[in-house]
Amino acid sequence: MTIWNRRLVTMAAAALALGAYPAHAGAVLDRVMAAGTLNVATDANWAPQSFVNASNELDGFDVDVAKAIGKHLGVKVEFITPGWDIITAGHWAGRWDMHAGSMTPTKKRAEIFDFPAVYYYTPAAVAVHKDSKAKTLADLDGKVVGATSTSTFEAYAKKDLTLDAAGAPPFEYKLNPKEVHSYENSTTAFDDLRLGDGVRLDAVVSSLPSILDAEKAGYPIKQVGDPVFYEPLAIAIERGDPELSAKIADAVKAMKADGTLSKLSEKWYGQDYSKTN
Amino acid sequence: MLYPDTVEAEILVHKPWFVATMFGVVLLLFMAFNMSGTSFAELMRPVIGEPSVSGFYGRFAIAFAIAVIFTLNVVLIGFAPLKFQIGIVWLELLLLFIAFFETFHLSLPFIREKLPFLISQGVVTTLYVSAISIVIASVIAVAGAVAKLSSNGFAYAIASFYTSFFRGLPLLMQVYLIYLGLPQLGFVINAVPAGILALSLCYGAYMTEIFRSGIQSIDRGQWEASRSMGFGFTLTMRRIILPQALPVIIPPTGNQFISMLKDSSLVSVIGVWELMFLARTLGQKTFQHMEMLISAAMIYWMLSICLELIQARIERHYHRSKAR
Numbered sequence: 001m002t003i004w005n006r007r008l009v010t011m012a013a014a015a016l017a018l019g020a021y022p023a024h025a026g027a028v029l030d031r032v033m034a035a036g037t038l039n040v041a042t043d044a045n046w047a048p049q050s051f052v053n054a055s056n057e058l059d060g061f062d063v064d065v066a067k068a069i070g071k072h073l074g075v076k077v078e079f080i081t082p083g084w085d086i087i088t089a090g091h092w093a094g095r096w097d098m099h100a101g102s103m104t105p106t107k108k109r110a111e112i113f114d115f116p117a118v119y120y121y122t123p124a125a126v127a128v129h130k131d132s133k134a135k136t137l138a139d140l141d142g143k144v145v146g147a148t149s150t151s152t153f154e155a156y157a158k159k160d161l162t163l164d165a166a167g168a169p170p171f172e173y174k175l176n177p178k179e180v181h182s183y184e185n186s187t188t189a190f191d192d193l194r195l196g197d198g199v200r201l202d203a204v205v206s207s208l209p210s211i212l213d214a215e216k217a218g219y220p221i222k223q224v225g226d227p228v229f230y231e232p233l234a235i236a237i238e239r240g241d242p243e244l245s246a247k248i249a250d251a252v253k254a255m256k257a258d259g260t261l262s263k264l265s266e267k268w269y270g271q272d273y274s275k276t277n
Numbered sequence: 278m279l280y281p282d283t284v285e286a287e288i289l290v291h292k293p294w295f296v297a298t299m300f301g302v303v304l305l306l307f308m309a310f311n312m313s314g315t316s317f318a319e320l321m322r323p324v325i326g327e328p329s330v331s332g333f334y335g336r337f338a339i340a341f342a343i344a345v346i347f348t349l350n351v352v353l354i355g356f357a358p359l360k361f362q363i364g365i366v367w368l369e370l371l372l373l374f375i376a377f378f379e380t381f382h383l384s385l386p387f388i389r390e391k392l393p394f395l396i397s398q399g400v401v402t403t404l405y406v407s408a409i410s411i412v413i414a415s416v417i418a419v420a421g422a423v424a425k426l427s428s429n430g431f432a433y434a435i436a437s438f439y440t441s442f443f444r445g446l447p448l449l450m451q452v453y454l455i456y457l458g459l460p461q462l463g464f465v466i467n468a469v470p471a472g473i474l475a476l477s478l479c480y481g482a483y484m485t486e487i488f489r490s491g492i493q494s495i496d497r498g499q500w501e502a503s504r505s506m507g508f509g510f511t512l513t514m515r516r517i518i519l520p521q522a523l524p525v526i527i528p529p530t531g532n533q534f535i536s537m538l539k540d541s542s543l544v545s546v547i548g549v550w551e552l553m554f555l556a557r558t559l560g561q562k563t564f565q566h567m568e569m570l571i572s573a574a575m576i577y578w579m580l581s582i583c584l585e586l587i588q589a590r591i592e593r594h595y596h597r598s599k600a601r
Contacts, residue, residue: 044554047562056394056559082468082548086457093460095467187561217564 026243028097037076039096040066044081045185048209048268049102061268065119066100068260069235072251085150088112092238098248099236104152106162115234116245117252120265120273123208123227124153126175127190129197130220137174137225143202145175146189149182152231153205163232171229175205190214193221207231209269290355300348307340317343383568391559391569399552400576406469406551407541410476411534417481422488423514436485443482449543451475456547472544480537484530491526492518524595531588535581552576 032038042050042062053059058079070077080096087099090112102122105115126145128134134143147154155161157180159173181201183189192200203224204211211223235248255261261274289295312318318328318339325331325338350369354362424436443451455478456471466474495518503513542553556573560566 041548044548044558045561051562052555052558053562054390056391056398080468080548081550081554083546086453086547089457091457091460093465095460095465187564187566214564219564 026241028094028237028241029244029247031094032073032075032097032244035075037078038066038070038073038098039078039080040070041080041082041087041092041096041099042066042101043084045187046101046210048213050100061120061264062100062102064264064268065235065255065261066098068255068264069098069100069248069251072254073247084148088150090238097237097244101236102233103236104163104231105234105236106152106155107164108162109236110164112239113236114239114241114245115236116248118232118234119252119255119261121169121230121232121275122273124156124205124229124231125208125211125223125227126203126205126225127193127211127214127221128203128224129193130222131197132202132222132224133197134203134224137228140203140224141176142178143198144179144181144200145177145203145205146181146183146192146201147205148186148189149184153186153207154180154182156228157205161229163229168232169230174225174228175203177203186210187214190219190221194219288355290351296348296352299351300344303347304340304344307343308336311336312339312343378571381567381571383571384565387560387563387565388568388572392572395552395555395559395569395572395576398550399555399573400580402469402549402551403538403541403553404580406473406476406544406549407534407538410473410480410541411537413473413477414480414484414533414537415530417477418484418488421481421485422492425485425489426492440482440485443479444486446479448475448479448540449546451479452543452547468544468547468549471547472541472549475544476537476541479540480533484533487526487529487533488522491522494525495521524592527588527591527595531584531591534588535584538580538584539577 042058044050044052044058046060046062048060049062050058050060058081063079066079067077082096084101087101088103088109099113102120103109103113103115105113105118109115126137126140128140134140145157147157152161152163156173157175157177161171163171181189181192183192186204186206189201189204189206193204204221205228208223208227211221215221215223235252237244237248252261256274262272265271265273290299313328313331313335318325318331318335321335321339321342322328325335328335331338354365357365421436421439424432425440427433446454452472452475455475456466456468459466459471499517499521500513503517508517541551545551545554545557548554552573556569557566558569560569
């Protein structure tokens, strides 16, 4: 088929399915295997999961996991870095095959995505300014809290979080903020928090690793209370390709069994997050 | 004076009432701020003693010294010839900005280390995305302007719908629409073409209006005279109307080019590794993003200055007829 023919067929199919992009079973896997490359979408701004390192290449835990999955499939891995909202909007249209960017499997997301495997769990925690008088999470009642927009941290702060993945530990809402401010990423939230206690924000909900990282980099912030929930994080693919899903699940299972995941977690976080504590 | 003439007048900044007012305003302004923690207060230590305990006298002395320096500076610049004035004022404002950036305590080695990549990947991408978009936008603008001025109902309706739609939607929204929306119709385009398409369509719409107003600013008599000589549409446009419209069109078009250069940063949301994307990404791991953002800001500024200079040159070329 020429490109134009194929385009016509796709257009017709798209018109028939009223916009639902048709992916017949195994289509993505076939494409990946034929091309010999797995196009992986990830965030470029989410250290230490994925970031641009000193030699200007993508690096981090998610990036290493994606590369390991690629090795299991026997294909090369290439990375694409669209914005988070572009990824979560769905309709990938074959621009990338897999998302390795610490996505939390929720019921709503499961309507668009398949989650072949949970590959680690992150404790989510609350950070306050160093000068904050808050000793427990209850001290933050009626305060202003920041979180990354459309993240689970924001959902938790707004009491709208559903963690329905297998093995997600139960949690309760311990935070009663007056207002929730949304940010593009956790760093901008920390930037507002560092201005002073209560200047723009009283607290930020984010992942414990990123809070510890910011603290290490000299941000005047500290963790308050225990982790509020353990977030299961999964590889995501578009719905409708059970073959690819099974392949990725196998790869992650093997990596859990042979200790690759634990090793990678130790490398990037100094702790083994690949199991629930 | 809008146009230089030979009427002798005393220079404004040398009039006693102006100098006195300026002095007073600066004095009051700086007294309103507590300057005792600054390095300027350290310089004043011999006069006011320990800055933090100098109280009202310290504040007054610091503000007085600043007011004297400021007023003296302005009065002295008033004596200089025009070209010197412009140069000195530019230099002084630049120094103030550098002093402002100093307060961030930027790590210069980090900037030096990342600058090559910022340029080889970021600036190159930004430049080629904007350059292609500028060319396409200009072509769209000429066609759009002609359509908007035509008496053909279809052409007018399409062109006016186009300008209304693309001027009315936020550019970011257009980027999303084109990147996420087109695949729904079966056209999967990559991030860079999607970005170029969004930029061209959006700026084409703005520039359509600029071109249209430029063409309309030419007196109707020019058109009629040309037609009466037997010139056709294309010839009239090319030889009579456009040459006269260009001097009107160029300044706002230059504005659009500069603004497009910076708006090209919006395509970073779809994962194009251009200047703004790298500025937000490179310093992330080490929390040195202020370094990268300020470097990117400086690079954008320098690129805009280049465009400004080009625009000034073209304007000079078209204003030969008005020069004396």
